[in-house]
Amino acid sequence: MKLAYVLLLVVFVSGCGKxxxxxxxxxxxxxxxxxxxxxxxxxxxxPLPASxxxxxxxxxxxxxxxxxxxxxxxxxxxxxxSQFGPATGYRFPIVSNQTADNAIAxxxxxxxxxxxxxxxxxxxxxVQIKAxxxxxxxxxxxxxxxxxxxxxxxxxxxxxxxxxxxxVDIQDQPAFxxxxxHLDVSRTFFPVSFIKQYIDLLAMHKLNYFHWHLTDDQGWRxxxxxxxxxxxxxxxxxxxxxxHTYDRDGLYDGQKLGGFYxxxxxxxxxxxxxxxxVTIIPEVDVPGHASAILKAYPEYGCxxxxxxxxxxxxxxxxxxxxxxxTFSFLDDVFSEVVALFPSPYIHVGGDEVKTEQWQxxxxxxxxxAEKGLKDYLALQGYFISRVEASINKMGRKIIGWDEILExxxxxxxxxxxWRGIEGAIHAAKEGHDAIMAPGSHLYFxxxxxxxxxxxxxxxxxxxxxETYSFEVIPEQLQNTDAAKRILGAQGHLWTEYVxxxxxxxxxxxPRMSALAEVVWTDVxxxxxxxxxxxxxxxxxxFSTKGxxxxxxxxxxxxxxxxxxxxxxxxxxxxxxxxxxxxTLDGSLPNAQSQLYIEPLLLPKGAIVRAxxxxxxxxxxYLERRLTLQSHKAVGxxxxxxxxxxxxWNTQPEVSLVDGVLARDQIFQLDDWATFPGESFExxxxxxxxxxxxxFNLGFNAGRFxxxxxxxxxxxxxxxxxxxxxxxxxxxxxxIDEQSVSASLKFEPTRMRYLKVKAENQAxxxxxxxxxxxxxxxxxxxxxxx
Ligand code: TNX
Numbered sequence: 001m002k003l004a005y006v007l008l009l010v011v012f013v014s015g016c017g018k019x020x021x022x023x024x025x026x027x028x029x030x031x032x033x034x035x036x037x038x039x040x041x042x043x044x045x046x047p048l049p050a051s052x053x054x055x056x057x058x059x060x061x062x063x064x065x066x067x068x069x070x071x072x073x074x075x076x077x078x079x080x081x082s083q084f085g086p087a088t089g090y091r092f093p094i095v096s097n098q099t100a101d102n103a104i105a106x107x108x109x110x111x112x113x114x115x116x117x118x119x120x121x122x123x124x125x126x127v128q129i130k131a132x133x134x135x136x137x138x139x140x141x142x143x144x145x146x147x148x149x150x151x152x153x154x155x156x157x158x159x160x161x162x163x164x165x166x167x168v169d170i171q172d173q174p175a176f177x178x179x180x181x182h183l184d185v186s187r188t189f190f191p192v193s194f195i196k197q198y199i200d201l202l203a204m205h206k207l208n209y210f211h212w213h214l215t216d217d218q219g220w221r222x223x224x225x226x227x228x229x230x231x232x233x234x235x236x237x238x239x240x241x242x243x244h245t246y247d248r249d250g251l252y253d254g255q256k257l258g259g260f261y262x263x264x265x266x267x268x269x270x271x272x273x274x275x276x277x278v279t280i281i282p283e284v285d286v287p288g289h290a291s292a293i294l295k296a297y298p299e300y301g302c303x304x305x306x307x308x309x310x311x312x313x314x315x316x317x318x319x320x321x322x323x324x325x326t327f328s329f330l331d332d333v334f335s336e337v338v339a340l341f342p343s344p345y346i347h348v349g350g351d352e353v354k355t356e357q358w359q360x361x362x363x364x365x366x367x368x369a370e371k372g373l374k375d376y377l378a379l380q381g382y383f384i385s386r387v388e389a390s391i392n393k394m395g396r397k398i399i400g401w402d403e404i405l406e407x408x409x410x411x412x413x414x415x416x417x418w419r420g421i422e423g424a425i426h427a428a429k430e431g432h433d434a435i436m437a438p439g440s441h442l443y444f445x446x447x448x449x450x451x452x453x454x455x456x457x458x459x460x461x462x463x464x465x466e467t468y469s470f471e472v473i474p475e476q477l478q479n480t481d482a483a484k485r486i487l488g489a490q491g492h493l494w495t496e497y498v499x500x501x502x503x504x505x506x507x508x509x510p511r512m513s514a515l516a517e518v519v520w521t522d523v524x525x526x527x528x529x530x531x532x533x534x535x536x537x538x539x540x541x542f543s544t545k546g547x548x549x550x551x552x553x554x555x556x557x558x559x560x561x562x563x564x565x566x567x568x569x570x571x572x573x574x575x576x577x578x579x580x581x582x583t584l585d586g587s588l589p590n591a592q593s594q595l596y597i598e599p600l601l602l603p604k605g606a607i608v609r610a611x612x613x614x615x616x617x618x619x620x621y622l623e624r625r626l627t628l629q630s631h632k633a634v635g636x637x638x639x640x641x642x643x644x645x646x647x648w649n650t651q652p653e654v655s656l657v658d659g660v661l662a663r664d665q666i667f668q669l670d671d672w673a674t675f676p677g678e679s680f681e682x683x684x685x686x687x688x689x690x691x692x693x694x695f696n697l698g699f700n701a702g703r704f705x706x707x708x709x710x711x712x713x714x715x716x717x718x719x720x721x722x723x724x725x726x727x728x729x730x731x732x733x734x735i736d737e738q739s740v741s742a743s744l745k746f747e748p749t750r751m752r753y754l755k756v757k758a759e760n761q762a763x764x765x766x767x768x769x770x771x772x773x774x775x776x777x778x779x780x781x782x783x784x785x
Contacts, residue, residue, distance in 0.1 A: 043166055044534035045146045046513050047206060047520035055167035057124045061104070061148075062162045067094045068105035075275060076106055076137045083145065089157035102126060104144070106137050116208075117173035120144055122165045135277045139206050143170055150541040176472060178435055178488030179519040180209035180281075181512060183504075186216030186292070187313065188495035189235075189259035190504065196272050197501070201508070203276035205516035210273060210280045211347060211416075211490060214261075217291035217310040217318065221260045222282070222340075226332050227297065234292035234309060235260040241312035244456065245496065247706040248764075248775075252311060266340050274342075281399065282341045284333060285349025287320040287383045294318050300326045302361035313496040314768040317354045322383045323363050331390045338394045345414065348387050351401035353380050381407020388413060399435070402427070416490065418443075421474050428477060428485035436489035441470040444511045445494040449555035450665045451622040452702055455506065458497050461668050464553045465574050467491070468514040468528055491515040505548040513538055532575050536616070554621035556580055556610040560628065560660050562635055566603030567628045567659065571596050573612050581620075582610040588623065605630035605659060625664040632690050633754075633784040634659040640673070641681040648673075655780075657684070662780040663702040663740075677774030680710065680758040684782060689719060689752045693745060695728065696783040697758060700740035708775040709735045710758035713742050717751035724755060756782060 042054050061084070069077035077094045085092060098105065104127040111132065113119070118131040118140035129140035147165045151158050181202050183190070190198075195212075202210055214222045220234035236258035242251040261269070273280050293300060294307040301307065302321035310316060320326050337346060355376035358364040364379065373379050384407055388398045392412070399414040402423025411431040417423035417438065424434035436442070439460065444467075446460030470489065477483040491512055498504050517531060535553070542549040559570040571580050580596035581589040584606045591613055600608065605628035613620045638653040652673030662671040673680070695715055699707050714729040728744040735742045742758075760777040 043147050043168055044537045045143050045170075046531070046534050046538050047517040048525060048530070048534070049143060049170045049172035050522065050525070051169075051171045053169040055123065055169060057167040058164045059122050059124055059126055059167065060162035060164045061088065061090070061127075062102070063090050064102050065090060065092060066100055066103050067092050068096070068098055068100050068103045068107075069094050070096060070106075070108060072108050072134065073106040073137055076134055076141060079138070079275060080104060080141055083141070084148075084152060086156065087152050087154040087158050088163055105129070108132065108134070108137065114173050116177075117171075118143075120168065120170040120172070122147065122167050124167065127165065135208075138203075138277045139172070139174075140170075142204055142206055143172065145204070146538070146541070150537070150544040153541055153545040174206065174520045175522050176486075176488030176519045178209055178490070179205075179207045179516070180211050180435065180488065180490030181207050181508070181515070182211035182213060182437075182490055182492040184213040184216065184493060184495045185221050186213060186219045186495075188499050188504075189219060189221060189257070190495075190501060191259075192261065192265050192269060194501040194504070195261075195269055198504075199269070199273045199276055199278050199280075201512060202278050205512055206520050207512070207516055208278055209490070210278050211283060211492075212280055213283045213285070213347075213494075215284050215292065215349075216289045217316050218313070219258050219260075219309060220292040220296065222266065222284075222337070223260055223262045224333050224336050225263070226336065227329070229296035230293065230333075231260040232296070234296035237309040237311050239311050244458075244705050245313040248708045249706065250312065258309075263336075263340060270341060279343050279345075280341055281343050281345045281347050282337055283347035283349055284337060285347075285351070286330065286387060287322070287380070288318070288351065288353035289316075289349060290320050291316055291318040293320065297329070300329055302357045302364060310767065312767055314766075315352045315354060316768050317356045317770075319353060319355070319357050320383075321361060321363060322358070322367055322379060322386075327386050327390070330387055334387070334391055335394065338391070338396055344397055345399050346391050346396050347399045347416070348384065348391070348404075349401060350380075350384050350404040350407075351418070353403065355380070377406050378408070380404075381409060383407075384409050384413075405430075405432075414487070418492075424486060425474060425476050425482075428482040431485070433485050433487050435487055436470075436472050437492060438470075439492075441467050442489060442491045442515065443494070444491055444507045445496070445498065447666045447668075448507075448511065448550055449552035449622065450558075450624060450668065451552065451555045452625055452664050452666065453622045454552065454666050455503060456497050456704060457507070457666070458494065459667060459669070461666070462511070463574070464511045464514045465528055467511050468518065468526070468531060470515075470518050471523060472518060473523075488519050489515065502548045505542075506550045509542050509547060509549040510535060510539055510553070511550075528574070529576075536575075536577075536614075551619075551621050554578060554612045554614070556612055556624040558608070558610070558624055558626055560626065560658070562659055566601060566630065567605055569600040569602060569608055569626070569628070571600075571610050571624075575612070577615045578612040579615060580610055580612050582608060584608060590620065591618070602628060603630070607664075627661040627664050629659050629661055629781075629783065631659065631783045631785050632686065632692060633657045633684050633782050636687065636784075637685040638782070639683045639685070641683075642675075642678065652779075656682070656782050658781070660781075661698060661700070663698070663700040665702070667701050667704040672778045672780055675760055675777040675779070677760065677776070679760045680756070680777055680779055682756050682782065683721075684754040684756070684784070685721070686752055686754075686784075689750055690784075691748050691750050692717075692754075692784050693748050694743065694783075694785040695746070695754075695756075696741055696743045696781075696785075697756070698741050698780040698783060699778050700780065701778070705778075707740075707778045708760075708762045708764070709738075709740075709742060710777060711735075711761040712757075712759040713744065714757045715744060715746075716755040717749050718753040718755070719751060721753045724753075727754075754784060 067077045107130045113132040118136040121128045131137045239252045414433040415427035427434040446462040447457045581593040608626045711732040715727040716724040728746045763772040766773040
């Protein structure tokens with residue numbers, strides 16, 4: 001066997017025989033024209049294997065192809081039948097004769113390979129997958145799957161008689177042992193069929209942990225026999241907020257919503273995942289995010305009030321009380337959880353705990369005194385330690401969100417670091433295992449491009465390229481022992497704004513594919529340029545499977561600068577093989593529109609609409625739209641009157657007068673100057689004396705967010721910055737009438753300085769705090785004409 005393999009390599013290296021190209025030939029630009037490259041293309045597998053050698057020739061799977069498998073490999077053989085059977089219509093009989101011809105041979109070889117490693121060889125004689133474990137074989141099958149055309153993913157027989165595979169030798173193993181995806185089923189309940197499909201997606205990406213967020217304020221989703229009210233009551237909410245939870249004038253849909261997984265369904269899902277080498281880590285989030293528990297069993301809370309399963313989103317004060325009664329309840333709950341899930345880890349949450357209800361509770365004070373706990377963080381730590389002790393007794397380990405570090409949890413706990421990477425660094429240094437999960441790169445509930453046509457998301461912008469750039473081992477830990485404590489990384493799908501399976505697919509595909517490469521492929525082999533060439537084939541595979549894949553990575557990037565000559569707009573795209581078309585007349589660009597070649601110079605501003613088109617398929621993607629408004633304050637000096645300690649996450653002095661309006665792009669904090677419960681006061685200094693007649697304060701976030709306007713607006717002008725004369729003003733009612741901006745007209749006035757005061761006295765009812773709270777004023781632009 002070995003000898004045959006060496007011979008094959010020799011054949012490959014000497015390069016004889018005719019060349020065979022499996023990936024469609026790639027177009028190569030030569031002086032602007034496109035010619036087809038003759039080079040055989042390496043197979044386009046994601047995540048990129050450690051080593052891929054393209055050999056000469058091919059093997060065709062046909063109706064006579066068999067699977068060779070010993071007893072241990074039988075489940076993998078059956079998986080192959082179920083995976084490749086429907087599209088090919090072939091039966092793939094399983095035989096034990098290792099020398100069978102025309103075979104996909106699964107060979108378990110005890111010693112040679114690392115735990116999850118495999119070797120996949122396709123020669124003209126057949127396919128061989130070798131590994132030392134079933135899991136290694138399984139990942140080998142996933143690579144084999146991507147050697148087929150995307151039609152292998154279809155669920156009904158395709159009318160063709162042979163399925164060619166390029167001859168290759170692939171040797172592969174993962175960079176990290178923990179490769180995870182999370183799914184929140186509390187905010188949106190997903191049916192069992194979707195959970196299985198999600199697990200299939202993990203398996204396809206060689207991701208081996210599914211973090212299943214089963215409980216939260218908006219619904220409890222796992223049947224617990226001893227406490228039936230958790231699902232009878234806790235799994236249902238009366239209605240759900242429509243639009244963004246912090247929008248002005250929140251609307252509710254009036255529809256009772258919920259659902260849960262029975263223990264029988266969970267056992268079925270666990271078995272399904274096991275066949276796919278995916279470990280499910282269940283999360284029961286305590287002690288915060290407890291509204292649904294407390295609605296069902298208020299006796300485990302610290303306060304007596306009418307609890308409800310929440311109908312909007314955020315962080316609520318509802319918290320479990322750290323009493324013996326609660327711990328014994330949790331002991332029962334976790335016993336049932338542990339019996340359902342064979343995972344070595346149980347996730348206990350621990351995030352976003354509010355302590356008000358502990359502060360007003362006599363039991364808590366007594367417990368703190370008795371246990372010598374100096375503050376509420378220590379009480380939180382005590383809570384988690386009790387839960388940990390109970391779960392450890394059941395033979396399992398806990399994982400918690402990084403907040404649990406603050407309560408001095410024992411080093412035996414593993415940390416999911418979501419508020420950045422610092423939690424993981426800190427945890428690793430203190431001897432905890434840790435999983436990288438920073439929102440900045442790995443939260444797939446964020447927007448994925450700036451196109452106004454993206455569907456509503458929570459906030460944030462995490463383009464796939466950002467996810468791809470993530471480095472699991474941060475610089476601070478490189479070449480330290482602590483680095484070994486970073487087990488890997490995980491992507492997340494929180495589902496406040498993901499109300500259907502189709503939307504969930506859109507949010508994770510293909511960012512999950514980038515994550516897969518981040519955790520599987522050695523960092524030294526990763527390159528966006530290379531990944532972006534392999535990605536379209538995988539996206540096509542998803543589409544063939546009928547999945548709703550986001551093409552957001554094709555959305556045009558725009559960089560805008562402004563000078564005396566006007567706006568300069570540089571457009572670009574992260575993907576290869578695209579043209580960019582644009583219009584300046586407000587019409588939607590198509591392939592007959594202007595082709596973008598060089599930066600646009602726009603002295604007076606314009607509405608720029610741009611779309612990329614694939615040179616290979618002709619597909620046109622979502623548009624990027626920008627309204628650039630030339631006005632007299634663009635580039636002026638802005639001085640904001642705000643608290644000296646005020647920390648800005650942006651440069652409001654720049655964004656307020658950049659001439660780029662926020663309304664044509666998805667909501668991104670960087671575009672805005674924000675005033676939480678504060679009024680806005682600014683002085684604009686023009687480079688020279690101007691004459692103005694119109695002022696406009698923009699707070700229009702397009703279709704994505706509905707902000708509160710100021711409650712009063714007043715303007716003063718000055719020629720010297722010392723003597724001010726009142727110019728114009730508006731009341732709350734007058735501003736409200738204009739809805740999303742506040743315009744003031746006045747007689748032509750000369751000025752060098754303009755003072756703006758926008759009052760922010762509005763309040764909204766916060767269901768999180770159960771009281772009226774000040775609103776945040778968001779200002780996009782100060783427009784002067
Ligand atoms: C924070 S991440 C949360 C979740 C939200 C998420 C939205 C974490 C441990 N807690 O409750 O769904 O932000 O991005």
